Amino acid sequence: MDDPQLDLAALSAWAGDALGDASEPITATRIGAATGIANALYELRRGDDVFVLRRPPAVLNDKSAGDMVREWRILEALEGTAVPHPTPRLLCEDPTVIGAPFLVMDRVDGFTPGYELAEPFRSDLGLRRGLAEAYVDGLVELAAVDWQERGLEGLGKPEGFLERQVSRWLAQLDRYRTRDLPELDFVTDWLERNRPTMSPAAILHGDYSPFNVMVAPEPPARLAAIIDWDTGTIGDPLLDIGHLLARWTNPGEEPVLTLQAGGVDHYPTRAELAARYAERSGRDLSALPYYESLALFKLAVILEGRVARAIANGVPDKDNTMAPLVERLMVAAAEFARGERV
Template structure:
């Protein structure tokens, strides 16, 4: 049982001309943090349905429609993505807005945290390169021509970051965070050397990409676009590399809860992004500080409402480390 109204969904698929007349098979997939995911098969039709949980707040529907809008706009670009198939913008069919995207024939890094699949187990370096090249591909999207000009507010993007997130921290503050004053003051005093607005995923990391089966390494899709906006793609790069070690020689080296031993160190990955995108990275310390500082505040929100939730309570130790790392980098950086 999936909780979906199969009869209503089948009738809607008929209206869309998707597998008309064939029986519908639904399989729930797992891995999405915000939305429910279902695989649909009906005759020759094969897709994935994304929908907010029935109990989710109303803004989740807006997030789903945002995902759909970006997914549809990416068709015809070089960005690896799942093809947009159809959208239901209202609650009339399944009680929430939802959309269908093409099924991705690939694998998720978070399913392989104990070892990469063949042929990457012995040499996973190209997986890391494909990860950062995905951000470089975002910089090539002509977001205005793709109808995304009103998706975000790029003017003043960096000027708003500190104000927005310090305001968030003030609302949920339950303790002092060592280093926050230092990192916040540094961010207030600095800006990137340049700012070229672009399509930004908003949560770019191992958990939100999929790779193609077999070699050579190929990014099959960037997924989960509910936080997408027009902002600064270099912040996506920093988000992916915020805890990436400068050296991956240690067999226990991790980044984003994934083992990265045998992969390039952070500096080499930043250099690859610059090579592929053509953008300068002399100010990358700014982005790393902002990413660590911002994530600390995001996770602190979860920690302050953790209650007996062990996953959220675990943020209690991680948040101070992130904030100290941001402050230490701010104090040591040569970027002015």
């Protein structure tokens, strides 16, 4: 395999027999596109054993992104809990082995329901409500984990978590800001003035959506795993449900980022999913618009990093397709704040 991000000889020598029979060669296949801005994934095979290797992207918006040690700690902490997740196998913190820290985990049998659905979920419209409810139930299980008992002290700083959010993301934006963004001043001011009392601290995924879960291949709809934990922390878990619901599209609504693969029909509404989360978690969602607005503001800042990088690389405005998406996210954040999206 010719891939500059994965030296199989070095990997094999480092792993020894920890991934099966050391006399068997390790082969690797890249999973997903080699964009250089997303974490790189490889399917590893050694004999009959199959694993997934995950390493940071070649380009980072922020030094905290692509944190393999953080992801490893969370995956280990989730072992034995009701939260579906890949089983962690190996962590390498030495960047000299393949050029970056990496982790190896078991392959999960399932599919990611981002843009498309696998059968029978594609054809059986009745399964779509169950899919949406499974997304919510995964967050309910995650928020119920006793993170202190699971050894995650020091993973994050839950004290003052919400107080830090606006300044933290504005500071990141300032590192690469190249243009004015619509509604930015309104959104940040509104978030500061309408900050609620934080919900009891829990494990926060940080980027929760159907793009970061895997669904079991056979009905009934259930999660096979929640994946991509490198931005996880200890904080306010309502930001995760806010992130999911802010990007969820109600029927007849102008979409921001539609998460319902196959169209919005036959899926529950935001209100129905919020009610399910509140009932099952016992957490107060009366300030949900704050979390929805904060989630879109945060996402807009992150994606603006890609816009700035494209501008720096000379990409013409008409081809910088991320730019209008960032603007839509900021406008939608303002709409949640004003109560124009419910």
